[in-house]
Amino acid sequence: MLSLFFENLRISISSVLSNKARSVLTALGVVIGILAVTLMGTLISGLDQSFEKSMEFLGKDVLYLRKFQWFGNNDWWEIRNRPDIQIKHSETIRKKSQYAKHVAPVAEWWTSVKKGDENISGVRVSGTTEEFAMITIAEVDEGRFFSSAENRSGARVAIIGKDISETLFQGKNSLGERIRIGSYNFRVIGEMEKQGKFLGMFSLDNQVIIPIGAHQRLFSRRGWTGINVKVDELDLDNATEELTALMRQIRHLRPSEKDNFAINRQDPFKEQYAMIKLAIGGTGMFITILSLVVGGIGIANIMFVSVKERTKEIGIRKAIGATSRMILFQFLMESMIICLFGGLVGLGLAYSGSLVINSFFPSEMPIGLALSALSLSMVVGIISGLAPSYKAAKLDPIDALRYE
Amino acid sequence: MSLISLKDIYKIYNVGGEEVRALDGIDLAIKENEYLAIMGPSGSGKSTLMNMVGCLDTPSSGDYEFEGEKVHKMDDNQLASIRNRKIGFVFQTFNLLPKATAQHNVEIPLVYANIRREKRLEMASESLTSVGLADRMHHKPNELSGGQRQRVAIARALVNRPSLILADEPTGNLDSKSGQEIMDIFDLLHQKGNTIVLVTHEDDIASHANRVIRLFDGKIVEDVNK
Numbered sequence: 001m002l003s004l005f006f007e008n009l010r011i012s013i014s015s016v017l018s019n020k021a022r023s024v025l026t027a028l029g030v031v032i033g034i035l036a037v038t039l040m041g042t043l044i045s046g047l048d049q050s051f052e053k054s055m056e057f058l059g060k061d062v063l064y065l066r067k068f069q070w071f072g073n074n075d076w077w078e079i080r081n082r083p084d085i086q087i088k089h090s091e092t093i094r095k096k097s098q099y100a101k102h103v104a105p106v107a108e109w110w111t112s113v114k115k116g117d118e119n120i121s122g123v124r125v126s127g128t129t130e131e132f133a134m135i136t137i138a139e140v141d142e143g144r145f146f147s148s149a150e151n152r153s154g155a156r157v158a159i160i161g162k163d164i165s166e167t168l169f170q171g172k173n174s175l176g177e178r179i180r181i182g183s184y185n186f187r188v189i190g191e192m193e194k195q196g197k198f199l200g201m202f203s204l205d206n207q208v209i210i211p212i213g214a215h216q217r218l219f220s221r222r223g224w225t226g227i228n229v230k231v232d233e234l235d236l237d238n239a240t241e242e243l244t245a246l247m248r249q250i251r252h253l254r255p256s257e258k259d260n261f262a263i264n265r266q267d268p269f270k271e272q273y274a275m276i277k278l279a280i281g282g283t284g285m286f287i288t289i290l291s292l293v294v295g296g297i298g299i300a301n302i303m304f305v306s307v308k309e310r311t312k313e314i315g316i317r318k319a320i321g322a323t324s325r326m327i328l329f330q331f332l333m334e335s336m337i338i339c340l341f342g343g344l345v346g347l348g349l350a351y352s353g354s355l356v357i358n359s360f361f362p363s364e365m366p367i368g369l370a371l372s373a374l375s376l377s378m379v380v381g382i383i384s385g386l387a388p389s390y391k392a393a394k395l396d397p398i399d400a401l402r403y404e
Numbered sequence: 405m406s407l408i409s410l411k412d413i414y415k416i417y418n419v420g421g422e423e424v425r426a427l428d429g430i431d432l433a434i435k436e437n438e439y440l441a442i443m444g445p446s447g448s449g450k451s452t453l454m455n456m457v458g459c460l461d462t463p464s465s466g467d468y469e470f471e472g473e474k475v476h477k478m479d480d481n482q483l484a485s486i487r488n489r490k491i492g493f494v495f496q497t498f499n500l501l502p503k504a505t506a507q508h509n510v511e512i513p514l515v516y517a518n519i520r521r522e523k524r525l526e527m528a529s530e531s532l533t534s535v536g537l538a539d540r541m542h543h544k545p546n547e548l549s550g551g552q553r554q555r556v557a558i559a560r561a562l563v564n565r566p567s568l569i570l571a572d573e574p575t576g577n578l579d580s581k582s583g584q585e586i587m588d589i590f591d592l593l594h595q596k597g598n599t600i601v602l603v604t605h606e607d608d609i610a611s612h613a614n615r616v617i618r619l620f621d622g623k624i625v626e627d628v629n630k
Contacts, residue, residue: 003524007515014503316499319460320560321488321516323481397460401499 004326012334015306016341026302027342029295030380033288034346034373035353038365040284042354044277046363051273054199055266056137061233063243064264065089066226071268082260087212089250090129090227096246099239102230104132107215109223113160113208114180115168123164124207125181127215135230138204143175143190146211154213159190161205181208184218199269200361236265292376295342296384303335303388314392315400328393335385336378343377406433407567407599408457413466415452415622426452427463428622434568434601439594441602441610444619451572453619454603458491458570459483471567488516492561496573498553500545500560506532507541510560517564531559535589551582558589569593572603587612 016023058064067082087105094103106128112121126132133145146157158181165174174188186208195204231239240263247261307314314327322330347370354365415427426449434440434457444450455461456468459475462483468475470486478486493499500509510528519527532541535555545553554574561569571590575583591612594600602613610616618626 003515003518003521006521007512018503312499313501316501317512317516318484319458319487319493319499320513321484321564323484323516325481326484326516398455401460401495 004329008330008333009337011330012337015334016337022302023338023341026298027295027338027345029291029298030339030342030377031295031346031349033291033295033380034343034377035350036284036287036291037373037376038347038350038370039353039357040280040288041369042350042357042363042365043284044280045366046357046361047273047277047280049363050197050200050361051269053196055269057195057198057204058266058269059135059137059230060266061231061236062135062265063229063231063236063240064226065093065229065243065247066262066264067224069262070264071272078258079260083251085225085227085261087216087225087227089247092250093227093229093243093246097229097239097242099231099235099242100229101232102131102134104129104135104228105212105225106132106228107212107219107223107225109215109219111182111219113164113168115177118168120164120167120206122206123181125215125219126207126209127212127219128209129212132209132228135228138195139193140190141193143188145190145209151211151213154211154217156184156186156214157189157211158186159192159209160188161192161203161207162194163203163205164208165191181210182219186210197361240265292380295339296380299335299338299381300384300388302338303331303385304391306334307331307388307392310392311395311400311403314395315397315403318395318397319401324393327395328389331389331392332382332385335389336381339377339381339384340374343374346377347373407436407438407471408432408434409467409469410456411467413456413463413468415449415456415461416464425622427456430466430622430624432617432624434599436567436599437594437597438615439590439600439602439613441604441613441616442619443603443605443607443610443616445605448619449622450603450619452622454570454572454601457568457601458493459487484516488513489564490567492558492564492566492569494554494557494561494569494571494574496576498545498550498557498577500553500556502545505542505544506537506548506556506559509545509556510563513560513564527563528559531563532556534562535559549582550578551585554578554582554586555589558586562593567599569598569600570603571600573605574602575604575606575609583609 065085067085068079087107090103090105093100106126109125110122111125112119113123130146130148130151133140140159143159145159146155150157158179160174160179168174168179169177174191177188178185179188192205192209197203229239229243243263244259248259251260253260317327351365354363357363410430410432413427413430414425417424417426430453442450442453452461456463459470462478463476466476470490473486475483475486501512507525507528510531511524514524514527529541532538535558537552537555537559540548540552545556548556575586578586587609590600590602602609604610614630616628617624
């Protein structure tokens with residue numbers, strides 16, 4: 001049967017090649033289908049990677065006490081009068097909470113950072129305590145974090161992100177150098193490791209971390225303040241309840257009053273992300289199925305034409321000994337080859353597309369998906385080739401030989 | 405024992421409610437190494453008889469045995485197999501595949517016989533050489549003359565070393581010189597021991613055969629041995 005297989009392969013390829021324009025047009029539906037499913041897969045894989053990385057930054061075991069909810073219904077009229085989170089709450093939480101392992105207040109402000117002629121504006125300046133280093137996943141990869149003593153004394157020391165060090169120092173040693181944050185001089189004592197973008201939106205490396213005392217004194221209290229609490233991952237729900245109760249106690253809320261603060265975790269990100277992923281996946285699938293169905297109809301159509309055109313050939317082949325099944329396989333193979341060709345072109349285009357996506361965020365074309373896409377295109381070939389091939393196989397050799 | 409034996413063969417078509425007897429009780433035996441010409445006017449049933457003998461068609465009733473195999477009881481796959489193994493067809497219009505080279509055209513029956521590629525190429529070359537086309541193996545039909553095309557067709561018919569060569573008006577589309585060359589090949593094949601059945605309406609073609617039968621209205625009306 002192997003020799004028949006190769007003969008059929010040869011017939012199919014020569015038939016596809018001798019009708020190049022027709023084959024290309026016929027395969028277009030499959031090309032688009034495969035392109036859609038593969039690009040979608042690449043996009044999702046890239047988003048997954050980027051999302052996982054961003055979620056690592058948030059941490060599974062960290063509660064973010066903030067004024068507002070990150071997601072969900074922030075009814076402006078209800079929340080506009082919420083009091084700010086105060087730094088001193090962190091001491092109360094540390095004392096009273098059973099679950100909190102580390103507590104760090106974080107105050108943020110955006111300003112420019114300068115060194116000589118180099119100037120970066122819109123840098124996130126976070127003021128926090130030395131415990132922040134225990135909570136964040138990011139490590140200091142050069143120099144050190146500030147100490148508890150430096151924090152208490154409000155020393156003007158800074159740990160800078162990689163974007164800052166690359167722009168201001170261009171690979172040269174930054175440790176011990178002086179930089180200007182806003183209009184104040186700070187001494188660089190450490191650099192944070194490279195973290196990349198958060199969900200592809202803003203760079204986590206475009207930041208400066210300083211002791212919270214200095215932050216409060218120099219950058220006023222206009223920025224927002226929050227408290228990051230690290231707990232055991234297994235205690236996350238209990239800790240959330242406990243922290244809620246503690247805050248209600250601090251705020252003296254009556255049972256009838258709603259919470260006027262928010263405890264954020266990474267899970268709502270996951271829910272939002274799952275929805276986005278579903279939307280992308282759904283759209284991709286819809287386009288794929290639609291174009292494969294349309295493409296399949298086109299292929300069936302062209303195969304009927306091909307069978308009609310080659311009626312005489314079928315007659316000859318049957319006269320010299322081809323069985324109906326051999327003829328069936330010949331045309332099925334041809335239809336599969338058109339689809340395979342379309343699938344390969346689609347994959348080629350998708351690969352170029354994935355390089356484009358890759359330039360926005362790290363992603364790769366999933367090999368498994370690419371292979372299933374190819375198999376899918378073969379299935380389309382089989383399904384749409386079935387009726388025309390059956391028609392060819394059932395031709396009566398005498399009638400077919402007489403056909404002109 | 406006969407190579408082919410047809411007994412009381414009928415082929416009846418129903419055309420617009422009217423019964424047409426294309427073959428009306430044919431009894432025919434063909435021995436090995438016989439050189440038989442089937443003659444008759446159009447509509448006499450000679451094409452139907454040729455299709456029947458060539459296992460392209462099955463009788464409405466009657467018994468057909470080919471080397472002892474009961475053809476009238478065969479299904480489509482068995483018919484395809486017997487055509488492939490035992491019969492070599494030569495058609496009036498050559499019926500070569502236009503996009504395939506001479507060698508590939510000759511090779512195709514061997515593909516359906518599931519023979520290895522090297523063996524196939526060897527057999528195809530041998531067969532083409534035997535009809536004097538050793539230097540035209542890689543030409544496509546449109547690069548060959550009519551006589552050469554018919555010789556490719558003969559090479560294809562011979563390649564499986566069939567028990568029977570069946571030629572339907574093999575010189576009908578050729579000039580007299582090429583036609584003569586083709587008939588010379590058939591004569592030679594007969595001398596080498598092949599069994600040949602020719603369908604023709606030309607007396608001088610039929611004169612090559614050593615037995616001539618004439619058909620009229622689906623019946624054998626004359627059977628002459630030389």
